[in-house]
Amino acid sequence: MEVLLFAAAALRISVPYTLAALGASFSERGGVINIALEGIMLNGALAYVLGAYWTGNPWAGVAAALAAGVATAALHAAITVWLRADQITSGLGINLLAAGLTKFVLTQVFHSSSNSSRVIGLPDWNLFHLGDLPALGPVLTAPLVMVAVVAVLAGQGFLFRTVFGLRLRSVGEHPEAAATLGLSVAGYRTAGVLISGALAGLAGAWLASEQHSFTDGMTGGRGYIALAAMIVGKWTPFGAAAACLLFGIAEALQITLQGTGFPSELLQMLPYLVTMFALAGFIGRATPPRRLGVPYDPERA
Amino acid sequence: MSRRLQQTLLVAAAPLIAVALALVAGAVFIAAIGEDPFGVYGLMLSQTFGTGYGIGQTLFKATPLIFTGLAVALGFRAGLFNIGVEGQLYLGGFVAALVGFGWAELPPIHLLPLTLLAGAAAGALWGAIPGVLKARFGAHEVINTILLNFIAFALVSYLGYSVFEPATVRTSEIGPGAHLARLDIFWPSLRGSPANLALGLGLAAAAVIGVVLFRTRLGYELRAVGLNAPAAEYGGVSVGRVQVTAMALSGAVAGLGGCNYVQGYKHFFELGFSAGSGFLGIAVALLGRNHPVGVVIAALFFGALSYGGLAANQRVPKELVEVLQAIVILLTIGVQQVVERAARRLG
16 A cells, blocks of 8 residues: 555656656657746646636636647747747746746736635546546546546657658758758747647646646746656657656655655755766667757758 | 948847847836836836945846856857856855855955855866766756756755754854955945945956956867867867866856855855846846856846846836846847848848
8 A cells, every 4th residue: 555655646746747758759859959848837837727717617727728838839939940049048038937927927816926826626537447446546537647648658659650750850850851851840840849838738737736726936847857857768758758757756755755864855866866877878878869959940951 | 331340230239139129028018017117117227226225236136147147158158058057156155155154263364265265166066067977978068957956956955954053044154254345345325235345256257257268278279169169179179178177167157156145245055045046147148148248247237127126016026027037038049040140141
C-alpha cells in the first residue's frame, strides 16, 4: 500500500511535466527551442482559473487554458519563426511577461497580487472502473492523466509514423531540403510551437485544477524542468515521458523524506544533476535536431 | 546622407524604437485600467529623477543590473548565452556574506577586498562549470546554466540551515570592515536612499570590461570566438579555453554584483535577495547591445522603471513594470530583426 501511494504521488507530480515535455518535443523537433514553456504553463493555469471562475464549469477552464497556451505559443512563433529573432531570448521574455501579466490580471480580477479565489477542479472519469484500484484510483481517474497517457502514445506515433511528423522533423533537421520539396518551413515550425503551447497550457490547467486556485508563480520552474526532461528523453515523446516519471519519483521521494532529517534540498537537486550528466553525454549521446535554435531565412538559404 | 550612415543610424536606433513602442504598450495597459497614462508616466518620472532621494533609489536599483548586464554581455560577446547569472549572483552574495561575517573582526583593508573577492570567486566557479561542460563535452550552456540556477538556490537553502540566524532566512551581519559606504555621505542630496559605493564598483567593472574586450588579446579572442568560432579556431585561438574563461569572467562579474545588497545595503545575505536581477540582466545586455556603455545606460533605464513602478504603485499595480520590462525584451529582439532587414535592403 505504501508503495502504491508513493507511485500515485510520483505519477501525480509527473503529469504537468509530461504534458509540457511532450509538447516541447514537437516544438524542438521542428527546430524551435521552447524555453517559453514556463510562461505558457503559467498563463494556462491562470486561464483555467478565470474560465472556471466565470462560468463555474471546469471544462470552460480547460478550454481557456488551451486557448491561452496556444496564444502564448503563437507569440513565441511570431517572434522566432516569422521575425526570426533569437529563440532563447524570446522564450525568456515570454516567461517574464507571463509572470508579470498573470500578477497584473490577478490584481484586476481578484484584487490580490498573490492568489485567486477558490475555483472548482476537474471531475473524475471512472472509466473501466480504474477508480476502484487501491491508492492509484484517484490519480488514474483524473481526466488530464488519461489525456496525458493518450497524448504520449499518440504523440510518439504522430511524430515518427505520420507524414506530418516526418515533415515537422525535416524542417528541424534540414529546412532547405524541406523547402526545396515545397514544404512551408515557417508553417510546420509554427505548427510545432502551437502544439507545444496547447500541451503546456493543459499542464497549467492541471496545476490550477489540482490546487483549485491560481497563486503567483505557481509553476515554480516546472517548464524548465519539462524542457530538461525532454532533452534527457532525447527529443522523443516516450523518452520525455520516462524522464518525467523519473523526475516525478525524485520529487515524491523528496516529499516523503521531508521531516526525517534527510536534507531534502539534496534530493531536490537530483533531477538537475541527472540532466547535466545526460547533457554531457554520460547517459548515452543525445543528439538534438540538427538545426535546433537556428532561424530559417529563405533569403539567405 | 550616405547609405552607410543611414544603415548605422537605423540599427543604432533600434533599441530606442523598442523602448518607445514598449512605453506605448504600457500606456495601453494603464488606460485599460482607467488611469491616465501621461499622469502615471509623469509621476514615475518626477519620482525617479525629480528628487535626490528618487535619483538615489534609481541608482540603487540600477547597480545590480550593471553587474548582471555586464555579465550577460560578456557571455554574448563570446557567443555564449549565460542564463545562469541569477544563480551566480545569488551564490556570490551568499559566499561574500559568509566571509564578511566569518572574519568580521578584520580591518577594512583586509576584509573589504577579501569579501569582494569571495563573491567574485564563487560566481566565477559557478560560471566556469557550464563553460567547462561546453568546451569539454559540447553540452549547451543555456540548459546547464538554467539547471545550475536551481542547484544554486537549493544549495544555498541547504547550507543556510547551519549558518542562518535562528528562525530567520538570513545570515549574521557582516563586519563593518566589509561595508560599502552609502553615497549620501558624499552627496547629501541623495539622503535616505540606499545607493552605495557598489555603483562605483559597477562603473569601474564596466570600464575594465570595455578595455579588456576592445584593447586586449583576450578580448579580441573572445569576440573572435563569438563571431565565428571555427574561424577563430583556424586562426589559432583555443576556443574551449576562451569559452571557459569567458564564462568564468561572466560569473565573476555576476557574483561581485551581490555586494550592492550584501555589503552596501542590508549588510547580510537573505534568501531570495537576487529577486530576478540576474534575469533582468539579459534585458539590460540586449538593450545595451552588449557594449559596456550601453549596458550602463540600459541598467539606469531599468532601474528607473523599477523604482518608478514602486513610486506609482498608488495608481497602477507595480506588476505593470514587470510587464513593461518583458515587453521591452520582446520588442528589442523583434525590432532589431525588422531594422536589420531594412538596413540590408538599403545596402
